[in-house]
Amino acid sequence: MSKVRRPDGSAALSQYRDQHFKGSRHDQEKALLKSTTLYIGNLSYHTTEEQIHELFGRAGDVKRIIMGLDKVRKTPCGFCFVEYYTRLDAENALRYINGTRLDDRIVRTDWDAGFKEGRQFGRGKSGGQVRDEYRTDYDEGRGGYGKLVAVKITRRDQ
Amino acid sequence: MSRRRRESYSDDEDDERSRKRRRTEPVDIEDRLESLITRVGEKSTSSLESNLEGLASVLEADLPNYKVKIMRILCGCVVDLPEKQTVYTTLVGLLNAKNYTCGGEFVEMLVRNLKESLKSGEWENARMMVRFLADLVNCHVLVAASVLQMFDNFVEVTLEDNIPQVRSDVYVYMVLSSLPWVGRELFEKKETELNKLLDTVDAYISKRQKIHVPALRVWSVDEPHPQEEYLDCLWAQIRNLRSNKWLEKQINRPYMAFDSVLCDALQHTLPQIIPPSHNDEMVYPIPRIVFRLFDYTDVPEGTVLPGSHAIERYLIEEQIDRIIHTNYKERKDCAAALLSYPVKNLPLNYMIVEVMFAQLFQLPCAPYIELFYGSTLIELCKLQPSSMPQVLAQASEMLFERIDHMHTICIERLVHWFAYHLSNFHFRWSWEDWSEVTSMDIGMPKAMFVREVLLKCMRFSYHQNIVDSVPATFTTLLPEKPASEYKYDKEGAGSLPGTMAAHQLMSAIKAKCTPDEAAQLLRELPNKFPNGEDNDNSTYHPLKIDVFVSTLLFLGSKSFSHSFAALAKFYPNLKSLAETEEAQIYMLKVVYSTWRTHQQMMVVLVDKMLRTEVVQCQAVANWIFSESMQKDFTSFFVWEILHGTIKKMTKQVNQLQSEVDDARDRLDAAKRKEADGMEIFSDDEVPTEEMIERMEERLETATSQQKNLFLIIFQRFIMVLTEHLAKCESAGIDYNTPWYKWVIERLQHIFLQHHELVFKYINTLESLLFTSDIDIHILEVFQQFCALRS
Numbered sequence: 041m042s043k044v045r046r047p048d049g050s051a052a053l054s055q056y057r058d059q060h061f062k063g064s065r066h067d068q069e070k071a072l073l074k075s076t077t078l079y080i081g082n083l084s085y086h087t088t089e090e091q092i093h094e095l096f097g098r099a100g101d102v103k104r105i106i107m108g109l110d111k112v113r114k115t116p117c118g119f120c121f122v123e124y125y126t127r128l129d130a131e132n133a134l135r136y137i138n139g140t141r142l143d144d145r146i147v148r149t150d151w152d153a154g155f156k157e158g159r160q161f162g163r164g165k166s167g168g169q170v171r172d173e174y175r176t177d178y179d180e181g182r183g184g185y186g187k188l189v190a191v192k193i194t195r196r197d198q
Numbered sequence: 199m200s201r202r203r204r205e206s207y208s209d210d211e212d213d214e215r216s217r218k219r220r221r222t223e224p225v226d227i228e229d230r231l232e233s234l235i236t237r238v239g240e241k242s243t244s245s246l247e248s249n250l251e252g253l254a255s256v257l258e259a260d261l262p263n264y265k266v267k268i269m270r271i272l273c274g275c276v277v278d279l280p281e282k283q284t285v286y287t288t289l290v291g292l293l294n295a296k297n298y299t300c301g302g303e304f305v306e307m308l309v310r311n312l313k314e315s316l317k318s319g320e321w322e323n324a325r326m327m328v329r330f331l332a333d334l335v336n337c338h339v340l341v342a343a344s345v346l347q348m349f350d351n352f353v354e355v356t357l358e359d360n361i362p363q364v365r366s367d368v369y370v371y372m373v374l375s376s377l378p379w380v381g382r383e384l385f386e387k388k389e390t391e392l393n394k395l396l397d398t399v400d401a402y403i404s405k406r407q408k409i410h411v412p413a414l415r416v417w418s419v420d421e422p423h424p425q426e427e428y429l430d431c432l433w434a435q436i437r438n439l440r441s442n443k444w445l446e447k448q449i450n451r452p453y454m455a456f457d458s459v460l461c462d463a464l465q466h467t468l469p470q471i472i473p474p475s476h477n478d479e480m481v482y483p484i485p486r487i488v489f490r491l492f493d494y495t496d497v498p499e500g501t502v503l504p505g506s507h508a509i510e511r512y513l514i515e516e517q518i519d520r521i522i523h524t525n526y527k528e529r530k531d532c533a534a535a536l537l538s539y540p541v542k543n544l545p546l547n548y549m550i551v552e553v554m555f556a557q558l559f560q561l562p563c564a565p566y567i568e569l570f571y572g573s574t575l576i577e578l579c580k581l582q583p584s585s586m587p588q589v590l591a592q593a594s595e596m597l598f599e600r601i602d603h604m605h606t607i608c609i610e611r612l613v614h615w616f617a618y619h620l621s622n623f624h625f626r627w628s629w630e631d632w633s634e635v636t637s638m639d640i641g642m643p644k645a646m647f648v649r650e651v652l653l654k655c656m657r658f659s660y661h662q663n664i665v666d667s668v669p670a671t672f673t674t675l676l677p678e679k680p681a682s683e684y685k686y687d688k689e690g691a692g693s694l695p696g697t698m699a700a701h702q703l704m705s706a707i708k709a710k711c712t713p714d715e716a717a718q719l720l721r722e723l724p725n726k727f728p729n730g731e732d733n734d735n736s737t738y739h740p741l742k743i744d745v746f747v748s749t750l751l752f753l754g755s756k757s758f759s760h761s762f763a764a765l766a767k768f769y770p771n772l773k774s775l776a777e778t779e780e781a782q783i784y785m786l787k788v789v790y791s792t793w794r795t796h797q798q799m800m801v802v803l804v805d806k807m808l809r810t811e812v813v814q815c816q817a818v819a820n821w822i823f824s825e826s827m828q829k830d831f832t833s834f835f836v837w838e839i840l841h842g843t844i845k846k847m848t849k850q851v852n853q854l855q856s857e858v859d860d861a862r863d864r865l866d867a868a869k870r871k872e873a874d875g876m877e878i879f880s881d882d883e884v885p886t887e888e889m890i891e892r893m894e895e896r897l898e899t900a901t902s903q904q905k906n907l908f909l910i911i912f913q914r915f916i917m918v919l920t921e922h923l924a925k926c927e928s929a930g931i932d933y934n935t936p937w938y939k940w941v942i943e944r945l946q947h948i949f950l951q952h953h954e955l956v957f958k959y960i961n962t963l964e965s966l967l968f969t970s971d972i973d974i975h976i977l978e979v980f981q982q983f984c985a986l987r988s
Contacts, residue, residue: 049528089757090798094657098569098618101805101845105759135527136573141622143659 051131071153077123079152084181087143096122100129112167239285254292280326288453291337295463325372332376337453338460342387344468349373356402364482381444409985414487414561419603423490431488439509448513489556497545518553533577559608562950572618601643606943617654625667636671641936649675680796684752696745713770738781747788772812782817797835818843823914832940854897861885915945949983
């Protein structure tokens with residue numbers, strides 16, 4: 041770990057660690073410190089790969105974009121991975137794109153340990169992201185109310 | 199040297215991923231010293247004077263044990279914290295007054311660092327050190343005459359023979375940029391010698407050649423502001439300062455408060471500092487022009503914008519540059535630091551915006567990535583929501599007004615920035631103010647600008663949204679709705695020779711056939727064009743290419759990922775269809791005819807095909823210059839593709855080069871280990887000589903491919919421009935049409951965007967392509983480029 045310089049400021053690792061990561065905490069940190077992949081959150085369900093490519097392409101050449109999908113419906117569920125060819129480009133995305141708008145929403149960017157098959161699916165019980173299970177606000181770009189609230193409303197209306 | 203860290207909260211996030219950074223606690227005395235020294239001058243409850251006094255006493259007490267460490271930290275501050283220069287010169291002055299030896303040793307260390315920087319070409323660091331030494335005269339640390347001697351040695355470089363102008367430029371610049379600090383002292387103590395020095399500078403500046411200037415201008419005209427070469431501008435500002443008896447009000451001078459203490463100090467003499475002699479490996483900074491957008495009439499009442507030849511303008515702009523340089527990696531810190539720069543009565547936000555755009559439009563390249571400027575300008579808007587957005591809107595209006603004479607490269611950067619900016623503000627803009635573009639020819643700069651902005655906005659958003667956000671009169675400037683075109687599903691497809699095969703192919707691919715099975719379906723197709731005409735050229739098979747590629751792209755049309763997956767699955771087919779350059783060019787034509795209305799898709803597809811080596815970069819270059827692309831030749835996406843192609847080639851060469859270097863290093867290290875009798879571990883992966891030779895072969899192939907690419911591009915430019923010039927001459931019309939402006943400036947773009955690389959080929963270009971029989975208008979571009987380094 042001492043060989044890899046820890047990035048600081050906007051390019052620093054966040055507190056988030058993937059609970060499903062196959063390996064130790066140490067392995068995950070090592071991967072995060074070498075990664076050229078970013079997790080992008082708070083996207084609208086309608087944000088397209090093209091829009092993501094245009095914005096994130098400003099930080100450097102994009103190697104690939106993997107859209108996050110609802111596990112059941114296989115439709116976009118508001119997150120994606122952006123992989124760059126170089127770490128510097130990914131750092132620039134963290135520095136200059138995190139907290140700015142894409143498709144009129146403030147997006148969040150964070151280091152990701154690297155895409156593995158299966159990680160493109162939401163982990164919430166209903167198939168989307170966990171955060172959409174329990175949130176109570178109304179977000180038009182993310183299917184309206186959170187899943188639990190939406191279920192309650194449906195029950196109430198019946 | 200550790201950067202001071204500050205707490206920062208990102209208010210845009212609402213969950214546990216907040217980014218609090220903790221202030222590091224100094225662990226031991228050395229860390230404490232560093233912290234104390236680097237933090238002096240920051241916001242404090244006590245006055246700067248008492249902080250300096252206190253710190254000087256603390257350091258004096260620590261000198262016996264930590265002298266070298268303290269001096270190293272101070273030398274670091276010279277280069278890392280130049281915005282606090284006068285704070286540190288005062289500190290050094292106080293130390294010198296307390297301890298003469300210490301003062302002398304500090305000067306020695308700084309001079310050693312300066313000599314190192316001059317030898318290794320670290321010009322900015324050297325300049326900060328020269329300026330620091332000059333300021334030390336004001337703190338009674340150095341004798342004025344010895345600093346003047348250093349200046350004389352530097353200016354003497356202008357008398358050297360057979361040197362590139364950029365060499366004498368950098369030394370003169372170092373002297374001039376120090377004069378605002380020490381000019382007054384030199385004037386009071388050594389007026390005659392100072393005048394002699396300035397006479398030499400004057401003689402030099404008036405005989406400097408300026409061939410390179412046109413290559414660096416943002417605007418081609420000098421209305422409303424002349425674009426001065428940077429050294430000319432600084433010289434004019436220094437002359438003004440001189441006529442004001444070297445009195446200026448901008449620089450904060452804490453040492454004035456300590457005059458009674460400092461004037462008793464003993465001064466040192468600088469050792470001789472002679473510029474290291476020139477050698478061919480030395481790289482000097484390339485010149486630049488001074489960008490001006492605003493003048494005193496543009497800023498709000500009650501504020502005064504210093505004139506373009508006022509030294510204050512230079513000092514503030516330089517300070518803004520420094521703040522950006524220190525903070526560019528943290529946009530929020532950068533915006534905060536910029537806006538908190540203390541100025542009295544000045545339109546600081548205007549000056550910040552001007553400097554930001556100056557950097558964004560700087561030729562050949564901006565100092566930082568374009569995204570930095572867009573993102574930081576948004577942060578500035580967040581911090582000053584009631585004024586900064588208006589300043590930016592005003593700047594945008596002014597830039598639009600002057601677009602007719604703006605360089606194509608800068609127009610492109612403006613398009614990128616403006617669309618990005620709008621995408622963060624709901625695409626709201628007063629388009630009606632620009633309605634003049636609706637009645638213009640689409641090739642005119644303003645109309646092209648609006649069209650390209652709308653295209654970019656569409657990429658950030660979607661077609662209908664852009665249609666809805668502009669007035670109805672702007673229809674002619676709107677992009678077409680992106681959609682794929684597939685001839686084999688249209689009316690009349692029955693008469694085309696490829697339709698049956700195309701439909702079979704479509705079904706087969708949907709049924710998940712293998713690449714071989716797909717290839718079988720093409721076997722029977724005759725060598726014709728898709729419209730039925732015969733193809734006499736056996737090097738490629740247009741009908742097969744068209745049927746296969748257009749069907750594949752049509753099937754993958756849903757998204758980039760779908761297309762990439764299709765290209766990946768049928769890669770063998772694509773490779774076998776594109777064996778010759780003609781075939782590759784034809785394949786690119788099919789991509790174009792499928793996705794003509796979706797420029798972004800074309801860009802990513804060509805990128806993918808290059809990276810997977812389905813097409814070679816020469817094919818892309820020749821395709822762009824081919825007749826079929828003439829209609830779109832001035833569209834920005836075409837140049838996006840071409841520059842992307844060059845960049846990929848460059849990255850490939852650099853990658854191979856670093857692999858070769860790395861392998862060589864590892865082999866040499868292993869040989870040394872062996873010679874020393876040490877064991878080589880099996881997992882050390884030592885490359886063999888043969889492996890390295892093969893890598894070097896691959897590198898050589900790539901390098902010559904890269905050179906070839908540039909030669910093709912330049913040659914095609916010369917051809918297409920010469921044709922235009924000849925046609926205009928024989929028809930008796932003015933050659934300077936809008937088309938000509940775009941194209942000649944696109945040629946310049948190639949030179950400037952890849953200038954470091956192109957410089958390597960100068961001799962070949964001169965002997966093979968840019969010969970004296972070429973039309974002067976084209977040759978000029980080459981000559982101006984060469985002048986950048988001469």
